[in-house]
Amino acid sequence: xxxxxxxxxxxxxxxxxxxxxxxxxxxxxxxxxxxxxxxxxxxxxxxxxxxxxxxxxxxxxxxxxxxxxxxxxxxxxxxxxxxxxxxxxxxxxxxxxxxxxxxxxxxxxxxxxxxxxxxxxxxxxxxxxxxxxxxxxxxxxxxxxxxxxxxxxxxxxxxxxxxxxxx
Numbered sequence: 001x002x003x004x005x006x007x008x009x010x011x012x013x014x015x016x017x018x019x020x021x022x023x024x025x026x027x028x029x030x031x032x033x034x035x036x037x038x039x040x041x042x043x044x045x046x047x048x049x050x051x052x053x054x055x056x057x058x059x060x061x062x063x064x065x066x067x068x069x070x071x072x073x074x075x076x077x078x079x080x081x082x083x084x085x086x087x088x089x090x091x092x093x094x095x096x097x098x099x100x101x102x103x104x105x106x107x108x109x110x111x112x113x114x115x116x117x118x119x120x121x122x123x124x125x126x127x128x129x130x131x132x133x134x135x136x137x138x139x140x141x142x143x144x145x146x147x148x149x150x151x152x153x154x155x156x157x158x159x160x161x162x163x164x165x166x167x
Contacts, residue, residue, distance in 0.1 A: 001152075003071075004087045011055050018058075018094075020044045067094050069159050071124075085124060088156070113142070113149040122155060133158075 004010040043052040052058050062068035071085040114122065119139075120130050133139045140154045 002089045002091045004089065006086070010059075010087045010089070013089075014055065014058060018045050020046045062089070062094070066090075066156070066160065069156055070163060071159065072163065090156075112152045113144075114152060114155065116148055116150070119150045119155065123159075 002013070004013065043055070043058065044050070045052075045058065050061075052061075059068065063070070067090045069088045071088060116127065116130055116134075120127055123130065125133075130139075134141050134148055134150070139150055139158045141148050141150045143149070
């Protein structure tokens with residue numbers, strides 16, 4: 001799992017680690033409305049035949065496949081509002097997918113158990129806020145010898161669900 005603070009940091013990583021540099025093409029096309037010749041890059045991810053017109057297309061596809069999660073900070077002053085706090089990329093799963101490994105659901109990191117403090121750090125929320133989410137059943141958890149633990153997979157689904165409800 002990799003964390004990126006900014007979109008630019010993530011895009012740099014994609015350029016360096018994920019793009020197939022041998023297949024990157026500069027295409028020229030004629031814009032019918034202005035009759036000008038313009039250029040644009042097409043991108044290919046390693047071991048993939050899918051063509052992307054932009055980095056946003058790659059980001060959207062990674063999000064749809066639950067490999068990239070956008071992290072948002074929640075401000076509790078007055079009306080709740082959200083602010084971008086970075087991306088989390090499930091890098092090991094992405095590498096397995098690109099290598100053709102179909103058995104992605106067995107990735108051990110998705111099932112890692114986090115303490116309440118680790119959950120607070122990951123969500124950048126206070127302990128009382130996290131305990132309320134756990135008590136209300138918004139974030140599923142297990143109790144082991146009286147200690148609450150949150151599975152990383154459930155935490156990522158909570159983030160995705162919260163983002164979809166916001167939109």
